[in-house]
Amino acid sequence: MTTVITIASGKGGVGKSSLAINYALRLQAIAGNTLLVDADLLAANVHILLGHKPKKDLISVLDGECRITDAIQDTTGALSVLPGRTGASVKVEKDGDPLRDLIPQLRDTMDGTKFVVVDAPAGSGRSVLNSMANSDHVVIVLLGQATSFVDAYALIKNAYLEYRITQFNVVVNIADSKSQAQLVFDNFARTVANFLPVSLSYSGHVTQRDAIAQSAIRCKPIVQLPGEQRQIADFDTMLKNILASPRNSAKAADTTVNSVS
Numbered sequence: 001m002t003t004v005i006t007i008a009s010g011k012g013g014v015g016k017s018s019l020a021i022n023y024a025l026r027l028q029a030i031a032g033n034t035l036l037v038d039a040d041l042l043a044a045n046v047h048i049l050l051g052h053k054p055k056k057d058l059i060s061v062l063d064g065e066c067r068i069t070d071a072i073q074d075t076t077g078a079l080s081v082l083p084g085r086t087g088a089s090v091k092v093e094k095d096g097d098p099l100r101d102l103i104p105q106l107r108d109t110m111d112g113t114k115f116v117v118v119d120a121p122a123g124s125g126r127s128v129l130n131s132m133a134n135s136d137h138v139v140i141v142l143l144g145q146a147t148s149f150v151d152a153y154a155l156i157k158n159a160y161l162e163y164r165i166t167q168f169n170v171v172v173n174i175a176d177s178k179s180q181a182q183l184v185f186d187n188f189a190r191t192v193a194n195f196l197p198v199s200l201s202y203s204g205h206v207t208q209r210d211a212i213a214q215s216a217i218r219c220k221p222i223v224q225l226p227g228e229q230r231q232i233a234d235f236d237t238m239l240k241n242i243l244a245s246p247r248n249s250a251k252a253a254d255t256t257v258n259s260v261s
């Protein structure tokens with residue numbers, strides 16, 4: 001059985017791609033058979049951060065040039081990646097989702113794949129919500145900033161109202177310390193609990209690290225850099241927490257509340 005994890009946030013630039021790449025590399029290293037999907041159709045950058053030059057990509061699939069399986073490529077650390085395309089222009093109908101069937105198709109065709117990690121775009125658009133609804137675990141990346149709180153809250157609210165998603169994991173990124181991250185989560189969880197009948201699980205935090213910012217410049221994920229055992233252990237603990245959290249029981253296709261077909 002394939003376990004699908006979507007990394008989303010509401011607000012942009014909070015570290016989704018960075019986390020998705022490092023989680024996927026750790027899952028590949030520990031369990032093997034892991035696929036990382038760059039679902040950010042308009043601002044794909046996973047391939048850049050991995051220093052990979054794709055031959056085919058998700059746009060090729062959407063354009064009918066190849067099958068999904070033909071666009072999946074081996075990259076660094078033997079990680080399989082379904083990349084996006086830099087500077088792609090994709091026509092998206094209002095409320096439409098070109099990737100609506102992507103996760104169900106991956107589940108059908110990628111038999112031996114143990115884990116699929118989806119790097120979602122920013123915002124709470126239809127494709128983000130569909131991806132969340134089709135996932136076993138949803139991870140919300142949160143910063144200790146008002147704008148991040150507001151956008152993460154809006155995403156969770158839309159996911160609940162439109163798809164009845166009730167289980168969310170939260171990772172606090174760019175934290176000052178463990179205790180500050182816990183405080184950020186506690187504040188956010190309290191706000192959410194006041195208004196929405198959903199359950200948030202705290203998965204852990206990543207501190208603000210020059211090495212992470214540098215790894216994006218060098219196109220080398222931090223879990224592949226020497227001397228990062230501590231960071232690797234922290235990512236592994238987060239992953240363990242995420243995989244041990246209750247599974248999302250929503251299914252995009254089954255949804256009747258305000259969903260597009």
Ligand SMILES: Nc1ncnc2c1ncn2[C@@H]1O[C@H](COP(=O)(O)OP(=O)(O)OP(=O)(O)O)[C@@H](O)[C@H]1O
Nearest residue numbers: 012013014015016017018122207208209212213216
């Ligand atoms: N813990 C961290 N410490 C320092 N820098 C970080 C950390 N996490 C992410 N960054 C940096 O923040 C920037 C944004 O990260 P990233 O591209 O992963 O965010 P994103 O949420 O995927 O953005 P977008 O919404 O545009 O897709 C990058 O330069 C990245 O290196």
Ligand SMILES: [Mg+2]
Nearest residue numbers: 016017040119
């Ligand atoms: Mg990104």
